[in-house]
Each structure stands twice: as structure tokens, then as C-alpha cells.
Amino acid sequence: MAFFKKNKSLVGLDIGSSSLKAVELTKFKKSYQLSGFAYEPLSPDAVVDGAIMDSPAIAETIKKSFRAAKFKTQAVATGVSGHSVIVKRVVIPAATPDEVEASIQFDAEQYIPFDIAEVNLDYQVVGSGRTGREDGMEVVLVAAKKDKIQNHTNVITRAGRTPEVVDIDAFALQNAFEANYTVNPNAPVALLNIGASLMNINITKGGMPLFIRDVSVGGNQYTDILQKELQLSFQEAEDLKLGKTGGSETEMVQPLLESITEMLIMEVQKTFDFFRETYPSETIGQILISGGTSRMVGLAEKIQETFGYPTEVLDPFKSIAIGPKVDAQKVTSLGPALTVAVGLALRGFDQ
Ligand SMILES: Nc1ncnc2c1ncn2[C@@H]1O[C@H](COP(=O)(O)OP(=O)(O)OP(=O)(O)O)[C@@H](O)[C@H]1O
Numbered sequence: 145m146a147f148f149k150k151n152k153s154l155v156g157l158d159i160g161s162s163s164l165k166a167v168e169l170t171k172f173k174k175s176y177q178l179s180g181f182a183y184e185p186l187s188p189d190a191v192v193d194g195a196i197m198d199s200p201a202i203a204e205t206i207k208k209s210f211r212a213a214k215f216k217t218q219a220v221a222t223g224v225s226g227h228s229v230i231v232k233r234v235v236i237p238a239a240t241p242d243e244v245e246a247s248i249q250f251d252a253e254q255y256i257p258f259d260i261a262e263v264n265l266d267y268q269v270v271g272s273g274r275t276g277r278e279d280g281m282e283v284v285l286v287a288a289k290k291d292k293i294q295n296h297t298n299v300i301t302r303a304g305r306t307p308e309v310v311d312i313d314a315f316a317l318q319n320a321f322e323a324n325y326t327v328n329p330n331a332p333v334a335l336l337n338i339g340a341s342l343m344n345i346n347i348t349k350g351g352m353p354l355f356i357r358d359v360s361v362g363g364n365q366y367t368d369i370l371q372k373e374l375q376l377s378f379q380e381a382e383d384l385k386l387g388k389t390g391g392s393e394t395e396m397v398q399p400l401l402e403s404i405t406e407m408l409i410m411e412v413q414k415t416f417d418f419f420r421e422t423y424p425s426e427t428i429g430q431i432l433i434s435g436g437t438s439r440m441v442g443l444a445e446k447i448q449e450t451f452g453y454p455t456e457v458l459d460p461f462k463s464i465a466i467g468p469k470v471d472a473q474k475v476t477s478l479g480p481a482l483t484v485a486v487g488l489a490l491r492g493f494d495q
């Protein structure tokens with residue numbers, strides 16, 4: 145198991161709190177082709193805040209949906225996110241890779257607010273840096289709770305597949321972006337993957353993550369407020385949010401939804417403020433939003449209006465062909481919700 149492992153065809157499996165998404169890619173021309181995919185809604189209690197609660201149900205869903213998708217490979221790359229994952233850029237007082245290794249082995253607690261015995265640690269040296277008056281090496285440190293990783297690998301094994309790679313959703317997000325868009329080496333791009341319960345934020349520049357954070361906000365909050373204020377069931381509220389139904393309370397819906405958008409934007413604001421403090425010389429050039437909630441009507445426009453950066457919905461198939469055996473209409477309708485799964489599947493190829 146490794147965070148940075150590459151070079152094997154893999155099914156990218158994103159186990160989200162609202163649905164399971166899986167993607168298989170094959171090399172095609174100079175890019176990739178989507179050769180198969182699966183999408184299966186999950187019951188609201190099966191995955192909560194990125195943590196798997198009902199393993200048997202998830203394993204069963206993987207088994208069934210993978211069989212229906214006719215994936216060719218047994219090997220799976222999955223991702224973790226939420227509270228039990230931390231990605232941090234730190235400058236380590238070290239001059240050589242060996243010194244970096246030693247420093248991380250011995251001083252990891254200094255950088256990571258977890259019990260080191262309970263996490264898997266990985267890192268990548270991204271350049272040289274400076275700590276105070278000392279020169280050092282700049283490192284992206286990744287820590288993920290072992291039990292969380294194990295929950296993910298266990299359901300995959302239980303479903304009869306091989307868990308090959310455990311990645312971080314925010315990295316997969318960046319991978320999907322880079323496979324589809326031209327990366328500007330000079331301007332950071334803010335990637336916001338807004339799901340049902342979590343928003344993965346990755347502010348990336350020239351192929352490197354500058355700032356990564358998961359925030360506990362998402363589409364469920366739109367549904368929740370409709371459910372509470374209008375006394376609806378979850379499903380009724382969800383349908384109303386998606387515009388599938390319109391009731392007599394329609395004039396109340398818009399202001400309620402807007403209040404959640406404002407709260408969500410405030411969370412983004414906090415992250416951008418923190419980013420600006422950490423990197424005063426950097427200016428974000430663009431925002432790309434993805435995840436199911438990126439399709440909330442008017443959200444991209446509202447984000448652009450608030451921050452003044454060009455904002456678009458990320459298309460994970462902008463440069464990836466849709467294979468002939470795939471239901472192209474369904475893929476298009478899911479679109480940005482498949483971003484993390486695409487990024488996970490890309491782990492199988494050298495980039
Ligand atoms: N067209 C749409 N308009 C608005 N919201 C939508 C639309 N389609 C899906 N959503 C919302 O997107 C959310 C699901 O997004 P996504 O599949 O990215 O989340 P997830 O990966 O299951 O959850 P998480 O990553 O937060 O655990 C749900 O809240 C759903 O209501």
C-alpha cells in the first residue's frame with residue numbers, strides 16, 4: 145500500500161456518503177478513454193462524514209456494481225478524506241533525503257496532530273525551503289488514520305477485489321484536473337470538490353498542492369434545511385432541491401437554499417484567507433468546482449461573484465474520451481460527481 149504508487153491498471157473507487165462511484169480508464173491516443181463506470185446511491189447511514197459505517201452493505205454494493213460494470217481489472221484504487229486525513233506542506237530542517245526521512249521518523253508529532261502510531265505517514269519532497277534562519281527541504285506530508293484506511297481496504301477485499309492503492313481524495317481531485325486541463329505553472333488554481341457531506345479543497349500550482357483541507361460542508365445541508373423548515377422527508381427535500389418536484393412552498397425554497405450557499409462560501413472564504421496569509425505572494429487564477437453539489441444552480445456564478453476569480457464547473461472528461469460501451473448520457477449527467485473516481489483511476493498510469 146502506498147500513497148504515491150503508480151503503473152498498474154486500476155479501477156478508481158470513490159466511496160462517498162451519498163453514492164459509490166467507480167471508473168475504469170484505458171490508454172487511448174495520447175490520453176485516456178473511459179472504458180467502464182459504476183454509480184450506485186448509498187443509504188444515508190452507510191457512510192457518514194467519509195467514514196464507512198456499514199461495511200457489509202458497501203461490500204455488497206461494490207460486488208454488484210462492479211460486476212454490472214464488467215470491469216476488466218481486479219485491482220482497485222480508493223481514496224480517503226475527512227477528519228482522519230491531513231495533508232501539510234512543511235519545511236524540514238534537513239539537507240539530504242536521508243535527513244528528511246530521519247526527521248520525519250523522529251519528529252512527525254511536531255507536524256501532525258495525531259498519535260503517530262495510529263496513522264500511515266507518507267511524504268514527498270517538493271523543493272527546498274527555509275525555516276527561520278535554517279535552510280531546509282519543503283515536504284508534502286500526508287497522514288491518514290490506519291483504521292480508516294483499513295475500513296476501505298476491508299470492504300474492497302470483502303467484495304472480492306484487490307485494494308492496490310489508497311490515495312487521498314484531494315490528490316485524486318488534482319490528478320483529474322491535470323489530466324483534463326492545461327496547467328498554468330504561474331497561477332494557483334483552487335479546486336473545490338463539493339460532495340454531500342464534505343468539501344475537499346486543493347489549491348494547486350504547477351502540479352504541486354500548495355494547500356489542502358477538507359471542510360465538513362456539502363449538499364446534505366441544502367437538503368437538511370428544506371427538510372427541517374418545510375417538514376419534509378429526506379427524499380422529498382432532496383427531490384425539491386434537485387428541482388424534481390415543486391410544491392406550494394416554492395417561494396420559500398430559494399431563500400433557504402441561498403442561506404446554505406452563503407454559509408458554504410464563508411467556509412471557502414476562511415480557507416482563502418488562510419491561504420493568503422500563508423502565501424502572500426500568490427494570487428489564485430481560477431476556481432474549478434466539482435462533486436455533485438457543484439451542479440447546484442447558480443453556485444459557480446455566486447462563487448465567482450464573491451471572490452472575483454473566474455469560476456467553472458470542472459469537467460472530468462474534458463480530455464478523456466467516453467468509450468463506445470459506456471452510457472455517455474449517464475456519464476454526462478453525473479459529470480463532475482465522477483471527478484475523484486477519475487483521479488483515482490489515473491493512479492494506475494505513469495504521469
Ligand atoms: N444536479 C444537482 N444539483 C444540485 N445538487 C446535486 C445535483 N446532483 C447531485 N447533487 C448533490 O450532490 C451531492 C452528492 O455529491 P457527490 O456524489 O460528490 O457526494 P459524495 O461523494 O457521495 O459525498 P461526500 O464526498 O461528501 O462524502 C448530494 O448532496 C446531491 O444532492
Ligand SMILES: [Mg+2]
Nearest residue numbers: 160161339484
Ligand atoms: Mg465525495
